[in-house]
Amino acid sequence: MDYPHVFSPGRIGSLMVKNRIKYAATETNFNTQDGFVTEREVAFLEAQARGGAAIVTTQGAYPDLLGEGKGFRGTMSIADDRFIPGLAKLADAIKRNGALAALQILHCGREGGVDLGYCLMPSVVPQRLSYFKPPREMTPAQIERAVREHADAARRAVAAGFDMIELSGIVGYLISTFISRYTNKRQDAYGGETIGQRCRLMGEILGAVKAEIGDKIPVGIRLCGAEILDDRGGNTLEESIESFRIAEEAGADYVSVTVGWHESSVSVITRDVPMGHWLWVAERVKKVVTVPVMMAFRLFLPEIPEKAIADGVIDFWEACRPMIADPELPRKASEGRVGEIIPCIACNLCFSRLYYHQPIMCSVRPSLGHEAEEAWGYRGFAPAKQRKRICVIGGGPAGLQCAAVSARKGHEVILWEKGETLGGSVLFASQVDKGEDELLRPIRYLEGECRRAGVGITLGKECTPEIVREYHPDAVVIATGARFKTLPAAIDCLNPAQIIGEGKRPGKRALIIGGDGVGVALAVYLLGRGEYALTLIEESGRLGRDVSPFYLWRFLKLFRERGVTLLTRAVPVGPEGKVWTISSPKGEKRVEVDHVIVATRETPEDVREALAGSAPAVYVVGDARRPRRLHNAVQDGYRMGMEL
């Protein structure tokens, strides 16, 4: 056993727990807008339980009928007995597969009222993020009602068959807004200068829940261990740590330590934050409580929680995003198959989709949300009716994913990559910034998946139409990626592949044409390697439209700090010597540059034309089909594989 501490039994309250892995709660937007659990949600959590986690936590169900506590459109409700049958299906699916079922109760507070025109808070503190609703101050009667609603919700959870209850008081949700000095300015019994006074609502909710359901069912709570709201007058670290001690005193059977609010202006869960970075916060909490301590937050590789548990820093490993990416993570880790785990890359595609009222998706696991649909192959693909011979051209994410799925279905698959290394444009992306080498993890996973499925991989050889014809394939899949556009031959220009891939360097004054993810990434790459005076121009009205908002804000901040000239709705008119004229709604701008870099992409039409007719069927996937992002390439490849 590689991870003896992770896979040792534990205890929470009166419950024996088979190992130290808890699938942590997240919203999915899989459920109906009126709060009912769907089969899609059941299948997703069933997969989590089958994967071998000891505890599977549901998403946070909102406890009030008005929906003031509801933060996402497709969140499930626990505000009435009519929701119990759906919740019981979830509990049953989890328990039938050998895990303990934990139901999270979540009133979103400052982030609630998604279908309403307002949200509830202890005091009116204006929203910093425009997405959220205007706040209203809670009346004492509303506070009393909220406490009652949490207790009623816990009763329903027990009736539905859940083994454990979890309360959530993090990131701006109701309980956290009372605890935080930043959002609680109340003068009554629910506010005050001391952390004990501001923890009163939490204590009352814990007390009411425990009184309602008794001692047999453990009740845990997630709290913020470090708000990172110093710039807004949030709690001190000592106050936050003290809130955990108060929670234990109020009856919490375990605590989960989280970091940051959604409005914190520091990276918390992105790739620039090293794995294991936040364990020190849990360590502080561990010193003041005796109940089990859990943590999620960038503990992606099992050796990190293994060491943390061995060192007595945490007792349980909460995995959320890593288990969205691969619910089988616990089983694979326990069987020594770590290389087979589909690796989360912290892209936060799942998270960001929630805010646009869309079901979560995963960049690296296209089967997310389709676990019960046979065609998606979550539990393995049915063998293809007819075994085909398939040529995949290009060893980037689209090609690798397509080859892996096709081979898993029993086809004979051969893949060519003209470069010496697999990865396609991920090889460039992985060098852009600190932590981006994590992007290579899914490439290594897919390469392994191809080899395990018997794909023949040829490196360092360009696949010509002649080679394809010799092979007599039934189908050809073009996954060669996009190519960079060029300027008229008279103009000397560079592109990101030459700069990142071949190490060419532009002069200090550079004009980057194209401000989607590629142009933005190139600017970040250059600024990390020297003093550049950059002008970045984008034809549309939005810079970095295809960059995750979780990453874009940091890049834009960097551009501001480094004086990058950003122009949108801008097109280059042309150069006169070293001076380029840029036309934008702000008028014409002239900038003197040493180099121009073309970061806009186009599909390789000549490749498509050359390969036309080389096999009975020719398909195009990934950036070669249309230049887009990593998750599109992976989705394209996967769906192509499903069809073949």
Place this chain on the structure above:
Amino acid sequence: MIPLIDEDICTGCERCREVCPPQAIETAKKKVRIEAEFCEECGFCAAECPEGAIHIPFPKGST
């Protein structure tokens, strides 16, 4: 679900086109069209539309 566009409300301002990550929105003659093949159902267009002309249906009903 792929967004639905209310052509009576749409003013053709093209802001949806500018935020669409996979560039799946085409505009011609002040009318907007979404290429279903490339739409990744991210919802950016609906969030951006100043007129509220883009609507993403969300499932309702009990289980």
